[in-house]
Structures are given as C-alpha cells and as structure tokens.
Amino acid sequence: MDLDKAFRGKKVLITGGLGFIGSNLAHRLVELGAKVLLVDSMIPHHGGNLFNIADIKNKVAVNIADIRDENGMDYLVRDQQFIFNLAGQVSHTDSMTDPYTDLEINCRSQISLLEACRKHNPTVKIIFASTRQIYGAPDYLPVNETHLLHPTDVNGINKMAGEWYHIVYNNVYGIRATSLRLTNTYGPRMLVKHNRLGFIGWFIRQALDGEEIQLFGDGTQLRDLNYVDDVVDAFLLAAAHENANGEVFNLGTEAISLMELVHLLIEICGSGSYTLVPFPPERKRIDIGSYYSDYTKVEASLGWRPQISLRDGLERTVAYYRKHGERYW
C-alpha cells in the first residue's frame, strides 16, 4: 500500500485532533502531504494539548469545536476525503459517575458526525476509534472480532453504540466506515496528568518522577500495548483500503503482565518502584481481568502488524517525556 499516494494532497479531518492519537496521526499525515484539519473540543482533562502540534502548527488547520455541535459539524465535514474520528470520552470511571456526558460525547456526537456526512459529504471515508473495552471481561483469550460484546461499564456500552452507528451508516447509506478496536495505546503526546484515561501514561509519569507505582491486584493481569506509531499506521491502512469498508478490526500485540511491564518501565527509566495494592472497589467493579487481542483479521485484510517492540516503544516514550515533560506534567 502506497500511503504517500493515498494521502498526498488529500483533505483530511481528525476529530480529537489535539489529543494523543489524533496529534500523532496529524504528524504522519503532514509528512505524507495531506491537508489536515484538526477539530478538538479542548475539554479539560480529555487529552487535548496544543503542544501536541507545536512543531506542525503552521502545516495544519485547527478548529476548536465540540462534535456535539450539529451545525458546526455540518460545516466542518464538507469536502473532506477522510475523517479520522477519534473524539471521545475515554474514562471508564467518569462514565459511571456521569453517564449522561459520556452518552452525549460517545453516542449523540457520533450521530451528529454521521448525519452531517450523510447530508453534506456522503462520499467521505471514516475511520472510527473503537476500543477493546466493548468486549468487557474476555470469555477467552486472545479475543477476536467474533467474541461477544458485553461491556462492563457505561463507557464500553456507549463506545459499542458509537461503533455500530458507523457500521449501520456504512451498510444503509454507503458512507464508507471502518472501526478499529484499539487495545492500550501508549507513546509520545499521551496525557499523563492523571490516571483516569488509562494506566500506562500514569505509570510512565510515576516512574519518571521516581514514585511508587500502585499495581491493583496481584499484577499478573495480562495486557497488550500498541505503540502509537503502529496505531497510526492502522488508521492509515484502514482509510486507504476499500476492503476495510463496513469492517471492524482488532489491533493488538503480544501480551505482557502488568508486573513485567512495570519492571521493564522502571528499568528503562532508571527510577520508580512499585507495590501491589488491593483493587479500589470502584475499579474492581468494572475491571476486565486479563485481555489481549487476536489481530489476525487486520493482518490478513490490511497487512498490518505491530512493528515497534515494547522496549523500543517505551524507550522512545520515556525520551519524549524527559525532553518535553513540563508540557504534560
């Protein structure tokens, strides 16, 4: 797949474009010669950070807007050839304390975006950022795309609905859409201010700060972590492949226990420590146990597989925060 040919000169919209994955995607698309428009609501604590695009700010357009705003979306989607739809509320615990906001962002706003495309840009191709969270606690490992969806929290439910709006609009209206079910993603530009958007950013910050990382439970839970550049590749491949239309794909990689992960992280940082603590009740109730993905479908269909080893990815990430930490701490 010639990604340069696929994206050079193309008009591309990224929702959540100032966030972690969105901004990394923007960097890559700028390299590829795309005309990039970043839409972000800049809701506090959601991950949007203008520093994420500081080095490409003259090569992209930025529009601060909330994708819940129907009129704004009606305008912004016009003439775009690709939409990478990454805007979302991603905190599981926040979705339980405020289910309405999670519903607005992860369901209503997805309908707004899709309705805007139906009315004003039905030839666009959309890639939706879904999540392994919609599977809930796995019935078996590794989890493939035919695993039942039984989410354990409101965020998982609403992301499941958000994904299916895309598939239905693909099937009913022919608005080409693909959903990528992301597992844990890490790398430069991720939010490390607090621990509500996932554990890995928080662990990295704590290790760099020489603090004691708290591992819930016995630390044997398995996870698979994708480096953000690999995830960006998957978005580009899904956008460029017509055989991805209407499909859902797991991303993933090899599994590692959280304890092994923390050992590796502490070694790379040369600082930090860890301790095992019991699960806090509000976390335990929505915990999913071990998880890792079967990603053979995306490999067979799009030729994607992760390229960056965990050690390599963590080293790059730690180096980024050593250099730019003050913009994220």
Next chain:
Amino acid sequence: MDLDKAFRGKKVLITGGLGFIGSNLAHRLVELGAKVLLVDSMIPHHGGNLFNIADIKNKVAVNIADIRDENGMDYLVRDQQFIFNLAGQVSHTDSMTDPYTDLEINCRSQISLLEACRKHNPTVKIIFASTRQIYGAPDYLPVNETHLLHPTDVNGINKMAGEWYHIVYNNVYGIRATSLRLTNTYGPRMLVKHNRLGFIGWFIRQALDGEEIQLFGDGTQLRDLNYVDDVVDAFLLAAAHENANGEVFNLGTEAISLMELVHLLIEICGSGSYTLVPFPPERKRIDIGSYYSDYTKVEASLGWRPQISLRDGLERTVAYYRKHGERYW
C-alpha cells in the same frame, strides 16, 4: 412459581404502561393483586391508548410522564418493588429518519431510570423489554443468546445499549435487572393505526378491513410470533426469579413464513387478501431476512415456554378487534 404470592400487594411500576404489552401486563398484575402504577408519555403514534386500561382504570394509578424527565423519574421510582421497563421508541424506520429522538428515548431515558433507581431505590428489580432486532440479520437459525449482536438500524443499536445499561447497573451496583429479548409480539391492545411499529398489527387490521396485504419480497421470510399473554408471563417469571438477575433471555416460538401467516390470518378473519411486492428501498436496507429464536435458555432457567398457539392467539386477537376496533382504527 407462585405468581400470586410473588406479586400480591406489591408495588409495581410499568413504563410504557398504556401501550400494548404494558397494558396487558397491567391487567395481569391487577388480577394478581399488585398495586400498579402506569407511567406513559402518550407520545402520538407510539402505542399508548387510554382505552387499553378502560376496564381496570379504577384499579391502577396512571401518571402521564416521559421517562426522559429525570426529576419525574427520581420521584416515581421510589418505593416500587418491581419496574417493568417497556417504554421505548420501537419504529425502525423512524430511528433512521430521526436518530436523535430514538437516542433520547432508548438510551438517555434508560440511564435516567437506572440513575433514579441507583439514587432512590437500589433494591428494586427491573425487567427490561429488549428486542431480537439487536441481533440484526441472523448468522444462523434459531438465534440463541450467544449470537453476536450486529444490529441493522439505529433503533437496534440504541436498544442494545439500553439493554446493556441494565446489565451493567445490575453487575456494578447490584440493581437487579433482567432483559427479555422479545421477538414479534401480537395480541389485543396492540397499535394497528399504522405499519411503523411492526407488520403483524397492520396485517390484522388490513385483513379485518378486507384489504389487500402487501408482503415484501417472496413471502418466505420466517418469523416467530409470541402471543402477548405468553410475553406477559415471561415478564412476571423474570421478575419473580432471582436467578434471572443480570441475565438476558430470548423469547420465541415456532417459526412460520409470512405467507403462511397471512393465509392463516385471512382464513380466521374470513376477509382480506394478499399480494407480493418488492421491498421498498428504505425497508430493504434494514431488513433482517428470516428470524426465529432459540428460547431454551429461558425455558431452562425460568420454566417459560409459549402456551398459546398461533391460531388460538390470532383468533383471540381478531375477536378483540372485532369488538373494540373503533378504539384502535
């Protein structure tokens, strides 16, 4: 299971209580000696009809309210021992022309109800009316509960989310909830004014009016139809069984082709005719082909199985509309 003992003197709330299934459930609960509160929004064309409870109006309480109203629900759920949660937008085609309203009714209002229970009545037991629509076009027949959920329209997506909010609130907060995935339900008190809430009511009306029923496609599509009294039984059994908490159950019965169904209906009515016509495009795009349920799980867990034959059920239904048709036409 002694249903009389389970419900006598108990406080019971039915959302969508003036609608088809809700009002039939109300009749049964009044017989069983329950204290019944019916909440209904009376949104036009949704199925609410005060005549549905004309013969029990002095034995039930009626509160016209929309379950989207958070403050109202906060008040109405208090002290209830059972909630039969049947309020919903059920038109597939309406969900595609107005996805926002479907989202408000089938998602936001379910969160409102569950949040009201979490805050003000966490010991209640809730039975949610889900639908076979969430399976989409079957991968295999009969469809059991481990069949993947891949809805074909916005209504199916939002009902899927609505069901899962209940399961998550059961699992996370211990608010006991069961979801019944209904297949086509028919019987007295169903809406027959228009064809947007399902085909069977419309077919009955047309046969009684001596009109020509239009069957889409070749008429060989299979469906399973439950008589409403059987469905009411399932709601009561699910409410009374603790082993139903957190579970989803298919209802169902034997399959019949739509053409055979129409033949039987015309025979029973002694009037009407039918013709095969091509699918209208907006229907074809969300059609699911043949469907019938595997209901062995609910039979094994709750001892439920349908008791009323299709012929018997249709005869009772036709007799009802011959007598009361003017209140429904």
